[in-house]
Amino acid sequence: xxxxxxxxxxxxxxxxxxxxxxxxxxxxxxxxxxxxxxxxxxxxxxxxxxxxxxxxxxxxxxxxxxxxxxxxxxxxxxxxxxxxxxxxxxxxxxxxxxxxxxxxxxxxxxxxxxxxxxxxxxxxxxxxxxxxxxxxxxxxxxxxxxxxxxxxxxxxxxxxxxxxxxxxxxxxxxxxxxxxxxxxxxxxxxxxxxxxxxxxxxxxxxxxxxxxxxxxxxxxxxxxxxxxxxxxxxxxxxxxxxxxxxxxxxxxxxxxxxxxxxxxxxxxxxxxxxxxxxxxxxxxxxxxxxxxxxxxxxxxxxxxxxxxxxxxxxxxxxxxxxxxxxxxxxxxxxxxxxxxxxxxxxxxxxxxxxxxxxxxxxxxxxxxxxxxxxxxxxxxxxxxxxxxxxxxxxxxxxxxxxxxxxxxxxxxxxxxxxxxxxxxxxxxxxxxxxxxxxxxxxxxxxxxxxxxxxxxxxxxxxxxxxxxxxxxxxxxxxxxxxxxxxxxxxxxxxxxxxxxxxxxx
Numbered sequence: 001x002x003x004x005x006x007x008x009x010x011x012x013x014x015x016x017x018x019x020x021x022x023x024x025x026x027x028x029x030x031x032x033x034x035x036x037x038x039x040x041x042x043x044x045x046x047x048x049x050x051x052x053x054x055x056x057x058x059x060x061x062x063x064x065x066x067x068x069x070x071x072x073x074x075x076x077x078x079x080x081x082x083x084x085x086x087x088x089x090x091x092x093x094x095x096x097x098x099x100x101x102x103x104x105x106x107x108x109x110x111x112x113x114x115x116x117x118x119x120x121x122x123x124x125x126x127x128x129x130x131x132x133x134x135x136x137x138x139x140x141x142x143x144x145x146x147x148x149x150x151x152x153x154x155x156x157x158x159x160x161x162x163x164x165x166x167x168x169x170x171x172x173x174x175x176x177x178x179x180x181x182x183x184x185x186x187x188x189x190x191x192x193x194x195x196x197x198x199x200x201x202x203x204x205x206x207x208x209x210x211x212x213x214x215x216x217x218x219x220x221x222x223x224x225x226x227x228x229x230x231x232x233x234x235x236x237x238x239x240x241x242x243x244x245x246x247x248x249x250x251x252x253x254x255x256x257x258x259x260x261x262x263x264x265x266x267x268x269x270x271x272x273x274x275x276x277x278x279x280x281x282x283x284x285x286x287x288x289x290x291x292x293x294x295x296x297x298x299x300x301x302x303x304x305x306x307x308x309x310x311x312x313x314x315x316x317x318x319x320x321x322x323x324x325x326x327x328x329x330x331x332x333x334x335x336x337x338x339x340x341x342x343x344x345x346x347x348x349x350x351x352x353x354x355x356x357x358x359x360x361x362x363x364x365x366x367x368x369x370x371x372x373x374x375x376x377x378x379x380x381x382x383x384x385x386x387x388x389x390x391x392x393x394x395x396x397x398x399x400x401x402x403x404x405x406x407x408x409x410x411x412x413x414x415x416x417x418x419x420x421x422x423x424x425x426x427x428x429x430x431x432x433x434x435x436x437x438x439x440x441x442x443x444x445x446x447x448x449x450x451x452x453x454x455x456x457x458x459x460x461x462x463x464x465x466x467x468x469x470x471x472x473x474x475x476x477x478x479x480x481x482x483x484x485x486x487x488x489x490x491x492x493x494x495x496x497x498x499x500x501x502x503x504x505x
Contacts, residue, residue, distance in 0.1 A: 045259065258478050267300055
């Protein structure tokens with residue numbers, strides 16, 4: 001079925017605006033390799049206009065329209081956005097699946113999560129006023145102190161292509177709830193639904209400049225946005241390399257950043273498991289979102305006593321996954337997002353084989369799909385710690401496997417990575433699961449599952465997977481600053497200095 005891609009402009013100051021240089025970027029359907037539309041390409045000139053619009057939004061009516069308005073005012077808009085997303089769920093999901101290649105069922109789930117995230121932060125915005133002027137107990141009765149929570153200001157939100165609208169919402173919803181004005185820069189590989197979010201904001205009457213959306217290339221739009229002196233904070237989700245550049249640029253201005261970067265997460269499977277249950281979670285942990293997920297449990301660490309039987313069964317699960325056009329009913333694995341990503345994944349697989357690893361299953365284009373950026377679910381065995389496939393993030397449907405014999409060895413292998421986003425352990429021994437969970441060097445741990453994510457719980461990593469936490473109350477705090485207000489309440493003079501002679505005036 002053909003999906004009509006809306007033709008949009010940049011969204012700045014509550015209006016659609018043509019890019020200053022009038023450039024546009026083609027949209028390629030990854031399932032067909034055909035051009036199906038285009039998006040506007042912002043540059044530094046557009047960034048200047050968007051930053052100015054955001055600052056005006058914060059200053060309008062001395063801040064009373066947004067930044068210092070009651071939390072309930074902002075909550076009203078967030079709930080209206082959630083309602084519109086729900087109303088348009090089917091349409092948005094089809095656009096998402098067509099744009100980035102994820103199965104339609106996943107995209108529908110994403111849209112539900114988008115609406116739920118806006119609702120959640122609406123509730124938190126409602127509660128912000130009660131958190132103002134919270135008193136702090138002091139050891140001196142001559143002083144009173146309270147705390148104010150205030151929006152950090154204008155924030156730059158730079159988001160990836162694997163969950164285009166959901167990852168944007170993880171940042172937009174708490175930033176707006178906090179009272180910030182935001183400039184969203186989605187990935188040029190999948191921006192369609194983020195532009196539709198702009199249309200939703202226009203329809204619900206969000207005050208002009210509170211949310212601005214700039215599509216375009218990273219070096220032309222993202223870099224000048226991240227380094228702009230009038231942007232007060234940068235929140236980024238994407239590659240570790242780009243995150244490092246953003247952090248370096250922010251450091252020149254002593255500007256706060258939060259970074260959710262790459263991963264090479266382990267899934268440890270012990271010998272006391274139900275093999276089918278564990279195999280399905282193992283497959284889900286790597287092949288969900290076509291393997292293009294930063295938290296993918298892409299390193300299987302498997303107990304030696306069940307290795308042969310488990311891998312045989314895992315291969316059967318992989319071969320049973322329906323690979324098709326994302327809009328086809330029952331699709332469970334769609335195409336990779338772009339030709340560049342497709343070629344990169346095949347290169348990883350080729351390098352693994354040249355280094356001595358073996359492809360248990362997959363590793364090639366499905367025979368029945370002659371067009372599109374498809375790669376079969378791939379499992380690679382005979383992997384050593386020095387191989388590229390073990391050390392580097394692939395960001396595709398590729399699982400590498402190592403065998404262990406003891407709990408200590410499993411933990412050592414799990415932590416043998418520069419990343420620290422997620423980790424999973426599967427075992428019927430819950431005490432062992434607790435031990436292993438504590439030993440994992442990761443920001444997120446799953447027990448007897450992989451990849452579940454909830455708006456209410458913190459999300460983020462350690463080591464080179466970044467720092468800061470999104471979602472939950474932690475996500476709101478990302479966009480707020482704390483101000484201490486202390487008052488001297490005694491009628492007595494302070495008395496530290498000797499008083500001068502009385503004035504003769």
